[in-house]
Amino acid sequence: MERLYNFSAGPSVLPEEVLKQAASEMLNYEDSGMSVMEMSHRSSVYENIVSEAEASLRQLMNIPDNYKVLFLQGGASTQFAMVPLNLMVNSKKADFVNTGAWSKKAISEAKKFGQVNIIASSEEATFNYIPKLDPNAFDKDADYFHITTNNTIYGTVFKNLPDTGDVPLVADMSSNILSEVIDVSKFGLIYAGAQKNMGPAGLTVVIIREDLMGKAEASVPSMLQYSIHAENGSMYNTPPTYSIYIAGLVFKWLQNLGGIEAIEKINNQKASLLYDFLDQSDFFKGTVVKEDRSLMNIPFLTPSKELDAAFIKEGEKRGFVNLKGHRSVGGMRASIYNAMPVEGVQALVDFMKEFEAAHK
């Protein structure tokens, strides 16, 4: 069997070039005589790998000098605790927007450490839109303001960032980091699991403004203090070395493509292929309100659950896999991250047309 079109929500498709390079270097990286997996994280050859990965990410995202880039472990789920443990240090209050299951987990974890104020929610409509925010509801005294920029399960995205003034904006960007141009300076802290747009599961990238570090209580576990990781250049303990290497290859792949401006164009093109088809179809329909549609995760339905199931089954036979939607939304979801080629989306749309003609 050849490689399939993999629409998984994460872990998800990686650039074939990256996988080929990783395979070719598996036993002997650049004449080092060993695999990247076998390298001491303190060796000069590995230090090059990690510093190049950071430099690439800084270049791609245009990260200002007063932000640290940390390569951590534990996923967004660990960040759900680490953010409040490090940032909820003054008023011990934080504002949250509830835009889905991952926002809810972040909220639930933050409640262990301070007072959570939910500014707005779209839960009553199965999170199929991003709620309008009333700035009067924002707590000027909050230690931070938390959003989930892209909602993997529901397929929504913040197109406009809330203006939180002096309150640091904190974003879980796991499912849309590196997919479109963002202004890092508008955020106090950005975190993202690698397993969608960056690399293998097990690596978490944190981009944090320096003034937000160093305020955690001494009783916070060392591994959950940003300042300790920053002071040690992400080498307080052994980092997930191989995952950082793969992420570095993905970053270089993006640089060679032309950076975030270039991939954003491609992502718009891919998403338009699918959304334009959904908008003209009277068989398939998208589940998200138009103005909040994600470029990365596109949920859609046929007229019935039976047809949904038939579509997924037939799709698998044709080589389109992981199209089943999350149980809370039902139907289908096409996750079309950076590494999904345009041809993959075009082939999916062609198949949808064919399926519609056969079942309408």
Add this chain to the structure above:
Amino acid sequence: MERLYNFSAGPSVLPEEVLKQAASEMLNYEDSGMSVMEMSHRSSVYENIVSEAEASLRQLMNIPDNYKVLFLQGGASTQFAMVPLNLMVNSKKADFVNTGAWSKKAISEAKKFGQVNIIASSEEATFNYIPKLDPNAFDKDADYFHITTNNTIYGTVFKNLPDTGDVPLVADMSSNILSEVIDVSKFGLIYAGAQKNMGPAGLTVVIIREDLMGKAEASVPSMLQYSIHAENGSMYNTPPTYSIYIAGLVFKWLQNLGGIEAIEKINNQKASLLYDFLDQSDFFKGTVVKEDRSLMNIPFLTPSKELDAAFIKEGEKRGFVNLKGHRSVGGMRASIYNAMPVEGVQALVDFMKEFEAAHK
């Protein structure tokens, strides 16, 4: 350049067969149409990978049914906090043996959460031996008793486990797990970073007796609660999927070799090659007292710092890398984990003989 003999203390050498298989499966794992890195952790093909890895580990270590195996992130450094947060729940006291830098880190972290009683220490002799333990000093009321079974930096190992009675014995086994037969039932909890004898950095294996779970306070971060990971079969969040896959391949490699009994024989053979040479040499000498010598990490010295440096430099030219000792011990250290072939150790000894003859 060919593959070198890599004596790194970790991340460290992996079996060449495992790396070859990983390279060959990088783009398409067993006709799945995708890399293991690209698989949803909820897919049936990935669920097979993780359940086979667990089954292999259970078979290799003969893990009793009343122990859970958890595949986590964050390394031993995270366990230094996670163990007290989950186990220091009754008397809030724990006994520790201080056998090196990693024991000290475990102690320092545990002090954040309760009362630490240091039963014995070998710090006054740069940790070159395992202290004799006086059972009268053990706190019968302690919530657990912590040891570092093998001390990577100093090259010592516990040959006899302390009898802690009803107090659960907790062991950091990062640098000697799977290297020799152990009786899991003597431990309450075993933890180990994967990056020495199991696989890539970024995976932490925890083996925990079921009755020790579920007692953490609700305020403990979810990701630091063993029970949450156990209830979710290590899938509370996205696990480090690729690292688990590589560890599974290493486990199968060990099973094919004949299991832990077989590798223990090989490890004894490798260590004897080096120790026997050190014992008869009047140029090189080991730094550890004989009865506490590790099978995994072997520190040694020449008669001077200048000769140490010359040996390391000349060794690198000959393809023996990462032999420099930790700064606290100086000299050299050969880490000869499971995946270091006998020929690697023999070649090192041959080079040592030659160097001795030339410089004595």
